[in-house]
Amino acid sequence: MADERRECFLLVWHRQLDQWIQPGGHADGDPDLLAVAAREVEEETGLTPSPVDGRVFDLDIHTIPAAATVPAHRHCRALPLRRRSRQAPRAQG
Numbered sequence: 001m002a003d004e005r006r007e008c009f010l011l012v013w014h015r016q017l018d019q020w021i022q023p024g025g026h027a028d029g030d031p032d033l034l035a036v037a038a039r040e041v042e043e044e045t046g047l048t049p050s051p052v053d054g055r056v057f058d059l060d061i062h063t064i065p066a067a068a069t070v071p072a073h074r075h076c077r078a079l080p081l082r083r084r085s086r087q088a089p090r091a092q093g
Contacts, residue, residue: 001041001049012044016067022060024077 001010001023011020025040027033034051041049059076066072 001045001047010041010045010047016065017062021062022077 002008010023012023013019014021023041023044024037025043027036030036034054038049038051041047061074061076064070064073064075
């Protein structure tokens with residue numbers, strides 16, 4: 001997600017990977033990846049983005065390390081560009 005001038009991009013801290021990444025999640029069978037991306041941004045940040053267009057802006061392929069019950073695996077994340085004004089985010093809760 002970017003601001004309207006595409007100067008600032010939103011990242012979230014991923015505790016398991018110990019790094020900053022783009023908001024996102026699993027499509028869980030939903031073929032509408034634009035809707036999935038919007039839902040994940042809202043769930044993870046509380047922000048409601050506006051789509052810029054229907055194209056993929058970034059393709060991120062990264063390795064997820066093994067956990068207690070899940071072996072190491074690769075995630076492929078296709079990110080559409082979405083925008084949000086620089087206004088302060090709305091309060092949570």
